[in-house]
Structure formats: C-alpha cells, structure tokens
Amino acid sequence: MRVCAAPPFAIDHALSCDARWQPHDLLRLHRLLQSDGEPAWVRGAFERAPYAVVRRALAADDFVAIGLRGTERSQRYGTWVHRDDIEIAMPPQALARLSPLAARNALPAFAALAALQRDSAGALAGFVWGPTGSTGFELATRTPTVTFSSDLDLLIRTPEKLSHHAAIRLLDYLQAAAQRAGIRVDAQLETPAGGVALAEWAANKARVMARHARGPQLITDPWAPAHGNA
Incomplete structure (x- = not known):
C-alpha cells in the first residue's frame, strides 16, 4: 500500500x-x-x-x-x-465466473480473461483461480477501472506443491495468452507460505519471495510444513 x-x-x-x-x-x-x-x-x-x-x-x-x-x-x-x-x-475464483459489461468486454484484459475461461483443456484446468487487481475490481463493482493497457492479474490457489515443470507449463500458457491479447498477464500462486509469483517459482530460483501477513520473506519451499498460512 x-x-x-x-x-x-x-x-x-x-x-x-x-x-x-x-x-x-x-x-x-x-x-x-x-x-x-x-x-x-x-x-x-x-x-x-x-x-x-x-x-x-x-x-x-x-x-x-x-x-x-x-x-x-x-x-x-x-x-x-x-x-x-x-x-x-x-473471492477471485467467484469473479472468474463473471463477465464485464457488454461495452467493456473488448478491452484486452477482459478478452484475455474470457479466453482463459473458455479453455477447459488448458493449463489452468484443475486449478482454483480468478482475477485480481483492476480486472477483478471492475467485475465485482461494475465501476470502470480497466484500461486498454491494464495487465490481467491472476491468483492461482496451490495448496499442494506445484512442480517446477508444471509451473513452467503454466507460465508458458499464460504468456501465450498475454501475447495474443497484447497485454501482460501477472500470476501469483497462493501457497501455505503466502503469495509467490508464478514467474519466480518457474525460474527454479534457490529462494523465492513469499508475501505473508507478517511481511515478505525469502524461502526455499513455499509448501514446507514449517510455514503458516498467509
């Protein structure tokens, strides 16, 4: 903030x-x-x-x-x-089932979200996920918030450990969707240790930043039993 x-x-x-x-x-x-x-x-x-x-x-x-x-x-x-x-x-996953006002659905962020919603066989299938940021806010409030250049921010719930291979597949899938829409898709994994950027986890770094209620922390495994909920 x-x-x-x-x-x-x-x-x-x-x-x-x-x-x-x-x-x-x-x-x-x-x-x-x-x-x-x-x-x-x-x-x-x-x-x-x-x-x-x-x-x-x-x-x-x-x-x-x-x-x-x-x-x-x-x-x-x-x-x-x-x-x-x-x-x-x-919650974000409830917003994923909503559509914007008809006059707004051509905006790139909404177009990208709609494409992900329609793809029942894509890499997001099987995950609980939804939009956050300006996209989620507009879907919930019906207040114009998204612009032509707005990113599509996503939250993906991952209570069980996501392998690096699966993370790379998911990242590649979302980057392809972003490229088709001409915007940036920014995905965050919700893990037991807090919020972790999908791109960081897919990069197989030695430690990743987990955003937690007690503050951000660098950790090796966001699913390690020692970490509490965010």
Whole structure:
C-alpha cells in the first residue's frame, strides 16, 4: 500500500488473520470509518464503489486488513475494517465466473480473461483461480477501472506443491495468452507460505519471495510444513 492508516487497535493485539477472508478477496462494506491522515480521495472512491480488497497484514480479533483504490494508480490506501461492517465477500475464483459489461468486454484484459475461461483443456484446468487487481475490481463493482493497457492479474490457489515443470507449463500458457491479447498477464500462486509469483517459482530460483501477513520473506519451499498460512 502506498499509504497506510494507524490500526484501530493496540498494535500488540495484531496477532492473527481471520480465515473467513483471504488475501485478494473483495469485500463490499456497509461503512468505512474515517481515520486520521486519510487521503482526500478515499471518501469519493468509497462512495463510487464501497469495496475494499483484503490485504496481507495482521489484525486484532474482529478486524480485517483492507486496501482501497482510487482512480489513479498511485491512489492506494491501507486500513482495517471491523467484521460487522462487511456485507459480502467475493473471492477471485467467484469473479472468474463473471463477465464485464457488454461495452467493456473488448478491452484486452477482459478478452484475455474470457479466453482463459473458455479453455477447459488448458493449463489452468484443475486449478482454483480468478482475477485480481483492476480486472477483478471492475467485475465485482461494475465501476470502470480497466484500461486498454491494464495487465490481467491472476491468483492461482496451490495448496499442494506445484512442480517446477508444471509451473513452467503454466507460465508458458499464460504468456501465450498475454501475447495474443497484447497485454501482460501477472500470476501469483497462493501457497501455505503466502503469495509467490508464478514467474519466480518457474525460474527454479534457490529462494523465492513469499508475501505473508507478517511481511515478505525469502524461502526455499513455499509448501514446507514449517510455514503458516498467509
């Protein structure tokens, strides 16, 4: 997040993540409490689309770490919301079943997503996956967010270890889809250790960056039993 609020609880109480909401879930909120130092754009953005994304950060009991987005790429704000203010949650895999408004479906990110949705025999078959970023946000909110040059961001759930061979196959498949659409497809694996870039894991590096609620960490195996959930 570019800017982050002070937590609405004692920092030493931020010890957990509520498993009912996972990173990248989009939450529709009843309300958003104002915090000190909140950027000026936040209220307008929330009125246009009362949604926030679950972010990777610890929280006290009954709170969830969220991120809000404005109309500009630089407008990102991290804060926390009480669970009673959450109306519905939409995980990426639910968004994968949605279509954009008809006037928007020719945008490259949506065209690429539609091609992946139709390909029941492709490398994504068998995975639980869905769009995140601007594509997921627009599908959930129906607020125009995707542009002609927007990337297609994907989350792929991999609770079981993904071999490097399978990762290379998956990466090649997504890169081919990106090339056909003329955009970039950026895929993240959701592992027991947190979020890991598919491209990093496919590169067979000695260590990869896992994005975890306790902070990013370089690890050798995101599926090792010693790692907790993100």
